[in-house]
Amino acid sequence: MEKSKTFLFVKKNWCKKCGICVEFCPKGVFKLGKDGYPEIVALDKCVECKLCISLCPDFAIFSNPEKKKDYEDR
Amino acid sequence: MEKSKTFLFVKKNWCKKCGICVEFCPKGVFKLGKDGYPEIVALDKCVECKLCISLCPDFAIFSNPEKKKDYEDR
Amino acid sequence: MMENIIHDYLRPKKSFPHVWCPGCGDGIVLNAMVRAIHSLGKSKDEVVFVSGIGCSSRAPAYTDFSSLHGIHGRALPFATGIKLANPKLTVVVFSGDGDALAIGGNHFIHACRRNIDITVVVINNNIYGMTGGQASPTMPTGAYGATAPYGNLDRPFDVCKLAAAAGANYVARATAFQFFQLEKCIKEGIEKKGFSVIEAVTPCPSLYSFFNNTGRGVDMLKKLRDRAVTTQKAATLSPAELEDKIVTGVFANENFREYCAGYAELVEKAERSKKNEESL
Amino acid sequence: MMENIIHDYLRPKKSFPHVWCPGCGDGIVLNAMVRAIHSLGKSKDEVVFVSGIGCSSRAPAYTDFSSLHGIHGRALPFATGIKLANPKLTVVVFSGDGDALAIGGNHFIHACRRNIDITVVVINNNIYGMTGGQASPTMPTGAYGATAPYGNLDRPFDVCKLAAAAGANYVARATAFQFFQLEKCIKEGIEKKGFSVIEAVTPCPSLYSFFNNTGRGVDMLKKLRDRAVTTQKAATLSPAELEDKIVTGVFANENFREYCAGYAELVEKAERSKKNEESL
Amino acid sequence: MKSLYEIRFSGSGGQGIITAGMVLGEGASLFDGKYVVQTQSYGPEARGGACKTELIIADYPVNYPKPILADILLAMSQAAYDKYIHEIKDDAFVVVDSSLVQYKPAKGVYPVPITKLAAEEVGLKVTANVVALGVISSLTKIASYEALERALLSRVPRGTEEINKKALALGKKLEFKDNV
Amino acid sequence: MKSLYEIRFSGSGGQGIITAGMVLGEGASLFDGKYVVQTQSYGPEARGGACKTELIIADYPVNYPKPILADILLAMSQAAYDKYIHEIKDDAFVVVDSSLVQYKPAKGVYPVPITKLAAEEVGLKVTANVVALGVISSLTKIASYEALERALLSRVPRGTEEINKKALALGKKLEFKDNV
C-alpha cells in the first residue's frame, strides 16, 4: 500500500471536538484547529496505523472518499 | 456424666417415622417399631453422642424430662 | 444431661409437627442454626430470622426469634434493610437454592459484594421443593425434575465459588448429615463480621427422590455422608474422582470491611460536612 | 486503502451524530464490535444486537443490524429468547455496568451458567451515565457519584472473576484505549461456542469526570492506557502495585457444552420418547 | 341410576386420592361417554396434608362443578370422614377405609379395610386407591369396570399394570354390607 | 412594572441555562419576596441537547406554572432563538447571545455577545449564564441585583465566588440597545 493513497477527512457535523484523534495519532497528522475541530495537517506522515479511525468515538473520520460522499448529507 | 442419667423420649405426634434416628444411632439405641415409630430399646448403650437429637428433622426426640413435660400437650 | 437445645427455642404458640415431609433436611438445618446461636450465647431479643419462599423458607416461623417470611427470592434485601436499620441485630437468612440463586441470585451476589454482616444459610436440596420439583440452579446436569423430563440441560452453580467471587467474607459448605460441622460453620459465619454464606446440602426425599429415585431421607442422608469430602481431601483427587463428590469445608475467610461499619465511618464524614444554615 | 469499516454498517435512516457525549467511550466500543463482526465475515442478516437501558445501551440503534433496545437490566433474557428461538443467529449484547451487573446481575450469572452462545460486551464506565452519575456496582470504593457524596461505600465487582465463577466459556477484559485488543477479544468471544463476556473499560468524561475530576475523554483514555496491565504482567505484581491497575486479557477460555447444542440433543431424546396415541 | 352423581374422595396426601378421581373421571368421560367434571383441593403444606377430589358425573353437561351433598363419599382418613360424613345425601354410598378410620355404622356406610387389603392381598400398600376404586365401581356402578380398567392402565407406570389390575379386581370382587 | 412576568431561558445543555433560572428564581423568591415558579425541560439525550427553563415571577401566587407568551426571553442557541422568538409578547425583552445566534433585529431584541464576553472579559466561558443574568437584571429589573448576587453566591462552588460576581457585574454594567 502506498502512502500517497491515504485519504482522511473529518466530518465536522459529526465530530464532537473531543480531541482524541489529535492526541493519539502517533504521527501528529492532526492538529487542534482554532474552532476546536481537528485539522489534518500532516497527512503525508500517516502510517495508516488506524488509531484515529478506531478511537474516534463519533465515526467522524472518513478514510474512504466514496464513503465520505455517501455520508455527505447526513 | 453418668450413663444412667440419659433420658430419651420420642414424641410420637411430632415424629414422622423417617427412621433417621434408628439408622444413624451408632449404638443401636433405637429400633423400628411395628407401627413405624422408633422404639427406644437400648437406652443403656447410649453414649450421648447427640446424633439422634441432632439429625431428627422433627425435633421429636426429647432428652430432658422437664422439656418433655412442657411440650406434652403440643 | 444431654440437652436437645431446640426445645428451648421453639415458638410457644406455633403448632407442631412442622410442614416438612418425613426425612426432609430442613428441620436438621434449623436445628443446627439454633444450636449455633445458642452456643454463641445470643439473646433471643437480638436475633432476627429472615427467609423468602420455599419449603426451607418456612424455617423462621418455628423458633422464637422475631422473623420475616418474605417474598420469593428477596430474603436478602429484606434482611439488608433490617440490618442496616439496626446494625446491632444478628440477622440470619434461610434461603432455598431456588430462592437464593434462581430468582434471588442478584441479591445474593450483591449482598456478597456489599459484605454486610448477615449470615445466609443456602439450603440446597438441588430442586424447587415447594412448587413440585422443578429444576433449580443447583440441580445436577442430567438429573430429572418436573421441568426436566429429559434430564436437566443446565449446569449447576457452584454456590461457594460464586459467593467467594462476588466478595463474601466467609463461605463454607456442609451437608445436613454433617450436623456438627454445619453447626460450626454457621457459628463461624455468624461470628464473622461481614457477609457469610453457608451452603447446607440437604435431602428432599419427597420431590428430588420422586423424580430421581433417591430413596427416603435416610437413604439420601447416607448418600450425602458418602459423597462428602473435605477441601483438603478434594485437593488430592482427580476431576474424575471428584465427579460425584461434595466438597465440604471453608472456601473463603476474609476480613474485608463490613458494610454497616463502613456506613458508620461515612456518617462521621457527613457530620463534618454539615454546614450551618444561613439566615435569610 | 485504509477502511473505516463502520461506515459500511451505519444504519441508513438513522441520523447522526449519535447521542453520546464528546469523548465518550461507547462509540469506540461499537466501532470495535463492528470491526470484529466484519472480520468474521458475518452477513448483516445473521446478526442481532440487543441491549438494555443506559447510554451504552443506545449502541444497537446506530448500525444496520436488526436490534432490540430492551428494558433496563434485561438485555440477556431478551437475547436468550432470540438465540434459543433461532440458534443460527449471532446474538450480541451491549450492556452497561449498571445494566449488566446492578439490575441485570442475576441474568448475567444465569447466562454464564447456562452457557448459551451469546456474546455480551459489558461497557464498564464505573457509573450510571444515563441517569446522572450514580454509583454503579463497579464504581471503585471511595469514588464520588450522585449517590456517593461521601465517597462510594461499596466494593466493586470484579466482572471477569464473577463471570468465570458463574461458568461462562469465554471471559476477557480490555480498555477502550486498547482498541485492537478489544476487537480481538470480541472476535474470539463471538467465535467461541458458548457464553462470552468481554468487559470493555470505558471513559465517561461527562459524569464520572464531573464527580471525580478525571478530565476529558482524552485524559481518561490516557489514564486507561497507563493503568492497563496484562494478566501475565499482573502475575508479577504485588497487591499494592496492582492497586490502581486494570488487568486486561483473557480470564476464561473453556469449552463447556453450549446451551442450544444441548437443547438439540434433548430434542432427539424427546423424539424417541414420543409415543403413538391410542385410539379411543 | 340417577342422571347426576356428586362424588367426593378424601384422605391425605400420598394416598393417591386425586389419581383415583382422575381414573374414575377419565373412565366415565372418555370410555363411558358421561359428562364429567373433576376438581381437587389440597392444603398449603408441601406434602402430606389433607387432600380431596370431587367429581360430578352426569348424563348432561355440568355447570356448577362441585358437589354440594355427595352421592358417593370415599373417606380414607379420619379427618376426611369427620369432615365430610355430614355432607351427604340420604341415599349416599359412603366407603370408609376401616383400616384407618373410626366410623359410625349407618345405613349406606360401607367399611372396607382398604389399605390393609392393599398391603396384604395385593401386596402393595400404595394400591389402596385402586382397591377403593374397585370397591366403588362394584358398589355404585358409577362407571363400568372396563372403562375404569382402561383409564387405570393408561396412567399407571409401565411395569405396574398387573398389580394395578389385581388391585382393581380385588376391590370389585369384595362383598359389601353397610354394617348396620 | 407588571405584576406578573413570564420568562423563558433557552439554549443547549452545558450552558448553565437551568442554573441561571435557579439563581433568578431563588433571588426573586427568597430575597425579593416575589412569588416564583420555575420549570425546566431537557431532551432525551444524555447530555448536550436542547435545554430550557421557564419562570413565572409575580406579586401573587401563581397557578399555571408555564409562560405562554414570554415577557423575557433569553436565547443562547440558534435553535432556541428560532423556536421561541415568536412566542413572546409585544413588549417583551429578548436577549440573544449574539456570539452564537443569528437574529433578526427588532424592537425589544437586545443582542449581547454573551459567551464571547464571558470568555474574553470574565475570562471563563462557562460564566456566560451569569453574564446573561446580569444583563437581564439590569435590562428588565425583574430581580434586584442584590438578590441575584446573593442567590448566585449561595450556589456557586467555593472558590469561584469572585469570578462569578465579576460575571454578574459585567452583565449589569453593559449598555443595551435594541438594535433597531
Next chain:
Amino acid sequence: MLFYKLFKDKDGRKVGFVQANEACIEAALLAGMRFFAGYPITPSSEMASVSSEKLPMYGGKFIQMEDEIAAMTAVCGASMAGLKAMTATSGPGFSLKQEAIGYAAMNEIPCVIVNVQRAGPSTGLPTQVSQGDVMQARWGTHGDHPIIVLSPSTVVETADLTFDAFNLAEKYRTPVILLMDETLAHMREKITLPAENELKLVERKRATVPPSDYRSFDTRFGDVPPFEPYGGKYHFHITGLTHDEMGFPIVEPDDVVKAMDRIHRKINNNLDDIVKVKQFQTDDAEILLVSFGTPVRTCLGAMEIGRKEGLKIGVLQLQTIWPFPDKAVLNLAKKIGKIFVVELNMGQIINEVQRASQGKSNIKGINKYDGLFISPDEILSHILESKG
C-alpha cells in the same frame, strides 16, 4: 412426566380428560406455540411441566428462566425471532412481569401470558382460588397501554380461548392475557382438540415491501404493522422508548400522539372482533348475573335453581374482560333493573359494570374472597336477601 393421556377419537381428533392447565398447553401447541419460557409457581406450574415435555416433540423450545421477568423478556425475544411464544404464572409472578408486558405492548410483540389467579395479596393462599388480579391485568404496568384479556370458565373454553389468544396476539401484534383461576387450572374435563385441518390459525402479517423500505412499525398497511422476524434480509430496530415507524425514539408531541393513538386504535377499532360475551336466558331476565371465569358456572347453576323457584335470572359471561364489554353491559343494564356482579374478589369488575351501565340499573356485588369457590346457594341467598 405427564399426568394425562390423549386418545384419538374416530374422527382423528385428540381427546383427553385433562386439567385446564394441560388443555391450555395442548391448545397452544396446536395454535402454533413454539416457545415457552417460565418460572414455576403454584397453581400454574403444570403448564411449564407440560411444555417442557411436549415442546421438544413439536420442534419448539422450552426454557425455565431464572425468574418471571426473565421469562417474560425471553418470550418477547423469541417472538421477535419469529416464534409464537407464551409464558404462564400466577399473582406474584404476574406482578413481576408487568414491566416487560408494557414493553411487549409498546413494541407490539405478539405473545400470550397466562395468569392462573390464586388468592392474594402477596403470597396469600397459593393453593386457593381467586379472581383478584382482574384489574391488575388491565392496569398492572405503568403508562397507558393496550391489552386484551380473555377469561375461560371451563376446560373446553380454556382450549378455545387459548386459540383465540394466539390468534388475537398475531392478528393485532399485541400481548394477550389469559386470565384463569386455581379452580379451573386444576379442574379436569373432557376436551376434544381440533384436527390439524380444522384449525383456523392466524399468522402475523409479513412484509410486502423490499428490505430497504421496511419499517419496524409501518402504518402504510393499516394500524397493525407487518412483521418480519429477526434473522433475515429485513434489518430493523425496536425500543421501549416512544418511537416512530422506524422504531427510532421520538419526542415531537404530535408524533407521540400519533404513535400512542395507533397502538390503542388497533384494538379499539376492532372491538366487535375482540370483545366476546355470552348471554344465557337474558331475554326475559329480571335479574342479571354478570360474571367471568369459573364463577360463571356457579351463576348458571344458580340460574337453573333460581328459575325453578320463579326467579327470572339471566347470566352475562364476559369472555373478553378487557377491552371491557361496555356495549353488552349497557344494553342489558337498560333492560334489566337488577344486576349482580359475581366475582371471587372484594369487588373489582363491579366498578366497570357500574361505570358502563351509566346509572341505568341497580348494581350489587356478590363477592367471595375466602379462598373457596362460590356455590349457587351463596348467589341465591344474596339475591333473596336483596329482595328484602
Next chain:
Amino acid sequence: MLFYKLFKDKDGRKVGFVQANEACIEAALLAGMRFFAGYPITPSSEMASVSSEKLPMYGGKFIQMEDEIAAMTAVCGASMAGLKAMTATSGPGFSLKQEAIGYAAMNEIPCVIVNVQRAGPSTGLPTQVSQGDVMQARWGTHGDHPIIVLSPSTVVETADLTFDAFNLAEKYRTPVILLMDETLAHMREKITLPAENELKLVERKRATVPPSDYRSFDTRFGDVPPFEPYGGKYHFHITGLTHDEMGFPIVEPDDVVKAMDRIHRKINNNLDDIVKVKQFQTDDAEILLVSFGTPVRTCLGAMEIGRKEGLKIGVLQLQTIWPFPDKAVLNLAKKIGKIFVVELNMGQIINEVQRASQGKSNIKGINKYDGLFISPDEILSHILESKG
C-alpha cells in the same frame, strides 16, 4: 452534591427555593424518615441523591440497592426494624416494586413510595411528564389490597403531602404512595418548612401488652395493630401468606375473610381522615374541572381565564386519589351538569369519576399524552368545543 440551599427565616423555619423532588426529601426528613433505599431512575433520581447526602447527617441510612425490588423490600425490612422508611422511583421501577408493595400492604408495614410519573408505557419518554400510572397505583399488585395514594400539585403541597404520607402510613400501618409527575418533580418554588416544634408527627402505635401476650397483628386494640420493631423483647413473625393475628398462615375461610376485611376496613372506615379534596369556586360552578396533581394548576388557570369570559368554571382537586373521593365527586356531580376530567393520560381517573357520579352528570375527558404539560388554552378550547 446538593443543588439547592436552605436558609433560616426570622422564625427559625427553613426556607428554600427548591424542586419538588428536593422538597419531598426535606419534608420526609422532618417527618422522621430515617431510611431510604433506592435505585436511580429519571425523573426521581434527585430524591436518592439528596437522601444519600442528607440522611447520614440525620443519623439515618441511605442505601442504593441493586434494583427496585431490592429497594422496596429493604424498605419493608427497615420499617420492620423500626425506622420510617421510603423509596422513590418512576414508572418502570414502580412496575417492578409492585409485588413487594403488596407484601407491605399484607403485612401492614408503614412506608412511603414515591412514583414520579413520566410518559409510558415501557421506557416511553423518560424526561417527559405524564399521569399514566394512576390506575396502576391502585391496582398494580396482584390481589385485593388496601392502599392510600396522594398527589400534590405544587412544591409546597409536595412537602405537605409528604408529611401526610408518613403520618397516614404510621397511623394506619400501611404503605402510602405519593404520586408525583415529572413537571412537578423538577419545578422549583419557595417552601417554608415547619420548625421542629410545629411538627405534628404520628408515630406507630406501640404495644401495651407484655411480650408473651404480643401478637403480630393484634386486633384487640382496634383495626390497626400495635407495632413493635424487631430487636426487643417482643418476638413475632410476619409472612406474606394470609395470616392470623399471630402472623401464622391460615386457610380457614372465615379467618381469611376476617383478615382481609380488617386490612381494608382500617382504611375504608376512616375515609374522612384520609380522603382529602380541595374545591375552588364550585359553589356557583356550571362546569366542573376534576383533576389531580400538577394539572390542577392549569385547571385553576383556565378557571381564572374562563370566569373572565363568563364561563362559570369550578375546580375539584383530588389530593387523595385512592381511596377515590366518591362522596365529593357524587355531591358535585349532582349539582353540576358538566364535568371535565383533566388528566395527562389517555383517560384513567375519568372512569372513576363516571362510576362515582352514577350517571348524574355529563362527563368528558380532557386528556393530554404527548409528553408535554397541559395549558389553560387547551382546557378552554375543549370546554368551548363541547359547547358546540
